[in-house]
Amino acid sequence: MVRMLRPLARAVTYKRWLHIVVAIVWPSLWLFIQEAWWTQVTAAVLLGLAGLVPITRVVEGFQARLLLTDHRQDGESADIVTTPSVTWTDRGRTVVWLEARLCLGWIVSHLSVQLPLLAIDLLTTGLGHGPAADGFVTVEENRWWHAVLAPVPLLLLPVVVVWSGHFVTALAHRLLGPSHAERMAALEERTDQLLERTRIARELHDSIGHALTVAVVQAGAARAAGDAEFTARALTAIEETGRAALEDLERVLGILRESEKPVSSRPTLADADRLLESARASGAKVDAEVTGPVDTVPGPVSREGYRILQESLTNVLRHAGAVPVRVRVHVADGSLVLAIRNPCPAGTPGPGRGSGLRGIRERAALLGGRARTGPDEGEWQVHAELPLS
Structure with a gap:
């Protein structure tokens, strides 16, 4: 149990979550102006074009090193480079990284909001009241056992935060790491x-x-x-x-x-x-x-x-x-x-x-x-x- 809870006491866990969520911030701001499917498509296209610019890998590399690595244990991770893209392969890997970060940011951001809302809905419907939160998942009818299930979404939330952080870090090592020529x-x-x-x-x-x-x-x-x-x-x-x-x-x-x-x-x-x-x-x-x-x-x-x-x-x-x-x-x-x-x-x-x-x-x-x-x-x-x- 202590081993399972240890990641929740590490600052790098929440830095990784912040790194994931930041990827969805500016596309989400656009949703306040006009909520449409093409906003995300436009964001993906613009990110793809940005990934072709050599300096983008420098920016992403520094950000990944700052937010994804545990400096107390890893120091400056040599597995994440901070040099401009030289070859088209490097540019392609940067594009894939940006698109994957956008998709992962969309998923984790929604789960980070919707899981607590779902817990509230389960608790209120279990107590005989209607759904109190307007969550992505609608909880219908009032069932006493809803209150028993209310803690489950809250327990899933740290799992999402921890494992998404591990996943995005491994992805950064793979896509922002040195190429064969650089190695x-x-x-x-x-x-x-x-x-x-x-x-x-x-x-x-x-x-x-x-x-x-x-x-x-x-x-x-x-x-x-x-x-x-x-x-x-x-x-x-x-x-x-x-x-x-x-x-x-x-x-x-x-x-x-x-x-x-x-x-x-x-x-x-x-x-x-x-x-x-x-x-x-x-x-x-x-x-x-x-x-x-x-x-x-x-x-x-x-x-x-x-x-x-x-x-x-x-x-x-x-x-x-x-x-x-x-x-x-x-x-x-x-x-x-x-x-x-x-x-x-x-x-x-x-x-x-x-x-x-x-x-x-x-x-x-x-x-x-x-x-x-x-x-x-x-x-x-x-x-x-x-x-x-």
């Missing part, structure tokens, strides 16, 4: 946002992860060496790596704070020397070989190649330590090839594990390339091929 556009926008968040998270992971790994390795090596000169070199490497990480962090935060504001450019393969020197300073014996015109590599490919190299060297320092590393960067035949190999010590994570390795493969896939990571002939390899076009 696809919203989905593409949402996908772009998720991809951008993923890219930013990957940027932070690679940059900050590399800086922290270098700092930890350098600090541990300096403490183990116990040499003042080595400690000074280690602190210098930590300082340089930390400064680069702070620049990357500032750039990424700038993107998050002000997407319209230009930010400093992301590092490319032209800046790979600092990665190699940082790894060497951390104790790794890096044998690097760069062939081909690296400077001509397109920006997106060069930037992603830099991050792949950074993550690969970070994994070497984190999991293998100061070991020999072979780095090959080759540009030829319309592709960029990155090959990083190092001894594969016991306990190295297997292929496919770790967010860094997954990020390498995702970066390659987004550019239409491919990447392999994992043990190969007793060594750990990262091999990425990125198309230049």
Whole structure:
């Protein structure tokens, strides 16, 4: 019983009833001037013509959002759009909405008035008097059991109000909701946002992860060496790596704070020397070989190649330590090839594990390339091929 009565305590129930009744107000005003069947027909025709105007969907959308949705629970309903009609399909749906709202308004308005009048007639005829109200339904004869039935129309009235409100809300979601093209556009926008968040998270992971790994390795090596000169070199490497990480962090935060504001450019393969020197300073014996015109590599490919190299060297320092590393960067035949190999010590994570390795493969896939990571002939390899076009 409480569940049945709960809708009657919600303001949105009566807002929906008002939304339905308002649809019949101005045609009803015309009835005071001349009561004729063609007034409703004229109203339907004029509403149909109004529905063809693109701005009508904006007006109806705002009105539906204001009166049909429960803002405490739903907030601004994304299922009801407030943009002008673009296609003829949108205009047609708006026309159907206006006509359906007019018909539903006529029915609910009459029931809202006639049900209380019918209850009065049943009560007066049940008490032995004639009909007191001039209702749409005429109650004839005086029967005692009319008084017993008098509460029934009053009980039906809230049912009409509640269920008509649910119906018109569902109808609004259907007819004033986004079209297929609008849903696809919203989905593409949402996908772009998720991809951008993923890219930013990957940027932070690679940059900050590399800086922290270098700092930890350098600090541990300096403490183990116990040499003042080595400690000074280690602190210098930590300082340089930390400064680069702070620049990357500032750039990424700038993107998050002000997407319209230009930010400093992301590092490319032209800046790979600092990665190699940082790894060497951390104790790794890096044998690097760069062939081909690296400077001509397109920006997106060069930037992603830099991050792949950074993550690969970070994994070497984190999991293998100061070991020999072979780095090959080759540009030829319309592709960029990155090959990083190092001894594969016991306990190295297997292929496919770790967010860094997954990020390498995702970066390659987004550019239409491919990447392999994992043990190969007793060594750990990262091999990425990125198309230049």
